[in-house]
Amino acid sequence: xxxxxxxxxxxxxxxxxxxxxxSPIRRHxxxxxxxxxxxxxxxxxxxxxxxxxxxxxxSSEEILAFFRDMARMRRMEIxxxxxxxxxLIRGFCHLYDGQEALAVGMEAAITKKDAIITSYRDHCTxxxxxxxxxxxxxxxxxxxxxxxxxxxxxxxxxxKDASFYGGHGIVGAQIPLGCGLAFAQKYNKxxxxxxxxxxxxxANQGQLFEALNIAALWDLPAILVCENNHYGMGTATWRxxxxxxxxKRGDYVPGLKVDGMDALAVKQACKFAKEHALKNGxxxxxxxxxxxxxxxxxDPGSTYRTRxxxxxxxxxxxxxxxxxxxxxSHDIATExxxxxxxxxxxxxVDDAVAQAKESPVPDSSELFTNMxxxxxxVESFGADRKALKVTLP
Amino acid sequence: MAALLGRSxxxxxxxxxxxxxxxxxxxxxxxxxxxxxxxxxxxxxxLDSDPRSYVFGEDVGFGGVFRCTTGLAERFGKNRVFNTxxxxxxxxxxxxxxxxxxxxxIVEIQFADYIYPAFDQIVNEAAKFRYRSGNQFNxxxxxxxxxxxxxxxxxxxxxxxxxxxxxxVPGIKVVIPRxxxxxxxxxxxxxxxxxxxxxxxxxxxYRQAVEEVPEHDYMIPLSEAEVIxxxxxxxxxxxxxxxxIMEQACLEAEKEGISCELIDLKxxxxxxxxTVEASVKKTGRLLISHEAPITGGFGAEISATILERCxxxxxxxxxxxxxxxxxxxxxxxxxxxxxxxxxLDAIKTTVNY
Numbered sequence: 001x002x003x004x005x006x007x008x009x010x011x012x013x014x015x016x017x018x019x020x021x022x023s024p025i026r027r028h029x030x031x032x033x034x035x036x037x038x039x040x041x042x043x044x045x046x047x048x049x050x051x052x053x054x055x056x057x058x059s060s061e062e063i064l065a066f067f068r069d070m071a072r073m074r075r076m077e078i079x080x081x082x083x084x085x086x087x088l089i090r091g092f093c094h095l096y097d098g099q100e101a102l103a104v105g106m107e108a109a110i111t112k113k114d115a116i117i118t119s120y121r122d123h124c125t126x127x128x129x130x131x132x133x134x135x136x137x138x139x140x141x142x143x144x145x146x147x148x149x150x151x152x153x154x155x156x157x158x159x160k161d162a163s164f165y166g167g168h169g170i171v172g173a174q175i176p177l178g179c180g181l182a183f184a185q186k187y188n189k190x191x192x193x194x195x196x197x198x199x200x201x202x203a204n205q206g207q208l209f210e211a212l213n214i215a216a217l218w219d220l221p222a223i224l225v226c227e228n229n230h231y232g233m234g235t236a237t238w239r240x241x242x243x244x245x246x247x248k249r250g251d252y253v254p255g256l257k258v259d260g261m262d263a264l265a266v267k268q269a270c271k272f273a274k275e276h277a278l279k280n281g282x283x284x285x286x287x288x289x290x291x292x293x294x295x296x297x298x299d300p301g302s303t304y305r306t307r308x309x310x311x312x313x314x315x316x317x318x319x320x321x322x323x324x325x326x327x328x329s330h331d332i333a334t335e336x337x338x339x340x341x342x343x344x345x346x347x348x349v350d351d352a353v354a355q356a357k358e359s360p361v362p363d364s365s366e367l368f369t370n371m372x373x374x375x376x377x378v379e380s381f382g383a384d385r386k387a388l389k390v391t392l393p
Numbered sequence: 394m395a396a397l398l399g400r401s402x403x404x405x406x407x408x409x410x411x412x413x414x415x416x417x418x419x420x421x422x423x424x425x426x427x428x429x430x431x432x433x434x435x436x437x438x439x440l441d442s443d444p445r446s447y448v449f450g451e452d453v454g455f456g457g458v459f460r461c462t463t464g465l466a467e468r469f470g471k472n473r474v475f476n477t478x479x480x481x482x483x484x485x486x487x488x489x490x491x492x493x494x495x496x497x498x499i500v501e502i503q504f505a506d507y508i509y510p511a512f513d514q515i516v517n518e519a520a521k522f523r524y525r526s527g528n529q530f531n532x533x534x535x536x537x538x539x540x541x542x543x544x545x546x547x548x549x550x551x552x553x554x555x556x557x558x559x560x561x562v563p564g565i566k567v568v569i570p571r572x573x574x575x576x577x578x579x580x581x582x583x584x585x586x587x588x589x590x591x592x593x594x595x596x597x598x599y600r601q602a603v604e605e606v607p608e609h610d611y612m613i614p615l616s617e618a619e620v621i622x623x624x625x626x627x628x629x630x631x632x633x634x635x636x637x638i639m640e641q642a643c644l645e646a647e648k649e650g651i652s653c654e655l656i657d658l659k660x661x662x663x664x665x666x667x668t669v670e671a672s673v674k675k676t677g678r679l680l681i682s683h684e685a686p687i688t689g690g691f692g693a694e695i696s697a698t699i700l701e702r703c704x705x706x707x708x709x710x711x712x713x714x715x716x717x718x719x720x721x722x723x724x725x726x727x728x729x730x731x732x733x734x735x736x737l738d739a740i741k742t743t744v745n746y
Binding site: 303 | 451452458478507509545717723
């Protein structure tokens with residue numbers, strides 16, 4: 001890579017002097033772990049607890065990893081958009097682009113022993129947990145090699161070895177489930193926590209408050225993360241919630257409001273929340289974020305908000321651009337390096353799509369598998385009214 | 394369109410339910426509409442004719458995800474047509490309360506798959522209100538509308554047919570239309586029926602089904618099944634979108650010399666036993682088809698009742714061609730569904746028993 005910079009085809013943006021300076025020594029783009037402290041742009045707002053410090057400890061390696069992971073997630077979602085329009089992905093497809101900072105910042109603060117459970121907008125969370133692109137695309141296209149064996153689809157990604165409890169279709173249903181996971185972690189003395197992600201729409205579900213009460217009563221290490229992208233499908237928060245201050249809605253449960261478009265702020269908040277949850281029980285994190293696409297691929301996303309609003313957020317608050325500016329201003333990478341990284345990622349995603357397209361559809365006998373544990377046959381009456389009994393392996 | 398409707402329906406007034414209304418509707422011509430437009434018209438008429446009726450649910454303000462509530466908020470105001478937060482249990486409970494005060498609450502549940510949080514309210518509150526208060530109170534003004542059924546790619550949570558759960562609850566009514574003209578008349582009957590009603594709309598037909606729908610206010614009576622195709626060899630019973638598939642199977646069977654009688658049940662609870670009984674006594678064979686899984690589906694109830702009533706007249710066992718006993722699958726949907734060929738096979742086997 002250093003040599004290519006020397007070559008005459010080097011980027012005209014780069015001044016020749018810098019090129020010459022950097023050519024022999026490969027700058028510490030991805031291996032430097034010496035700490036850098038960065039101030040978050042927006043302060044935290046807290047409810048019934050202390051705010052964490054605005055100074056976030058990070059490193060070049062980490063910030064570059066943020067950029068790479070977010071760019072990968074963004075590219076994946078855009079590829080999914082194209083695949084859906086080409087009818088290779090059927091069903092419903094809820095895209096996460098705009099919200100990548102959340103997935104990436106959270107991962108930076110926790111381990112794979114901590115559990116994450118989320119709603120149907122789960123593609124990027126799955127990638128954040130270490131999921132492979134080809135597994136994601138296979139699952140989206142309903143192929144056997146998908147992460148849920150092709151039986152779940154877009155809304156049901158899971159990854160057991162990374163404690164990712166998935167992808168849930170019914171709004172709010174994952175919240176009591178997540179508190180149950182936290183209970184198990186506490187019971188087993190795992191020293192781990194559960195991050196329960198839900199949206200601003202789900203914040204009005206009764207089961208959230210039921211779960212919160214139980215979590216607070218029993219001091220469960222549950223961190224409820226409200227991904228507030230300001231629209232519950234087509235309904236804005238001010239029209240659906242009496243109190244859109246979701247971090248305060250826990251009442252007796254402490255809360256923190258975080259700029260969800262800033263990966264470092266998210267990391268800081270999650271780190272703080274994990275420490276809090278292990279000692280004191282549940283805490284709510286409200287992540288102020290935004291989605292560029294509509295609610296799903298069937299929603300244009302412009303009937304309830306203006307295009308100016310969407311492009312405005314993209315210009316001012318885009319999480320990837322923010323990290324790019326950080327990398328450039330701190331001299332961690334050059335523009336060309338970042339562009340090259342994005343090109344690599346684009347190729348990576350395209351390759352994954354191509355590979356996924358080749359994989360086979362699950363066998364039709366899979367229709368009957370995994371409903372019950374083995375030895376429970378499924379009876380089905382064929383057209384000749386002879387019972388078709390399927391005994392599972 | 395909405396304004397025109399308003400003026401025209403005021404002149405005609407209300408049509409009483411009964412056979413007169415049904416006969417006149419089936420021969421009348423009207424405008425060519427699809428299902429969601431027909432339902433939209435019905436809602437416009439309902440809100441226009443009764444100033445104490447309200448439409449609410451998730452995202453109904455801008456027209457709803459299927460466009461069924463287009464134009465209502467603009468015409469009748471945000472006080473009568475409004476969005477609710479995302480809480481089915483709250484929405485239905487709220488509707489029951491509103492209805493208990495003598496209003497007509499027309500509640501929309503966005504997909505029938507999401508109706509389960511409200512199941513307790515429907516079963517324990519709505520269905521039993523009149524009964525347990527000794528007729529002092531009732532929530533008859535409650536109508537719950539929900540899109541149900543397969544749509545080709547809906548997967549687990551956008552394709553379910555939960556009608557069987559509700560048919561098991563005395564105290565409510567369950568109604569499922571098969572086409573735009575039926576939908577408009579049935580929905581108006583449901584809204585004006587003095588009992589709580591759950592109205593499932595086949596979402597596959599929202600855009601696909603187009604029919605001539607009379608523009609005036611008309612009602613189709615509840616608990617009356619309709620014989621939509623006469624025949625002598627076998628009776629087929631179904632509802633909703635499945636009837637289209639069954640009709641295709643009937644046409645194919647006709648080519649093989651089997652004359653099929655097709656009945657649209659329309660109201661599942663309380664269902665028209667007499668019509669089905671009369672038909673089976675004529676043909677001696679019965680086939681029931683629905684998208685919901687076969688075990689415990691509503692076909693079982695029809696089968697058991699007809700067996701009781703027509704045992705000696707039956708020439709063959711009652712057949713049910715239904716969805717398989719699995720969660721509604723994603724990629725396997727074509728295998729799961731009760732297709733035309735499955736029905737055709739079952740017709741032939743039953744006739745040749």
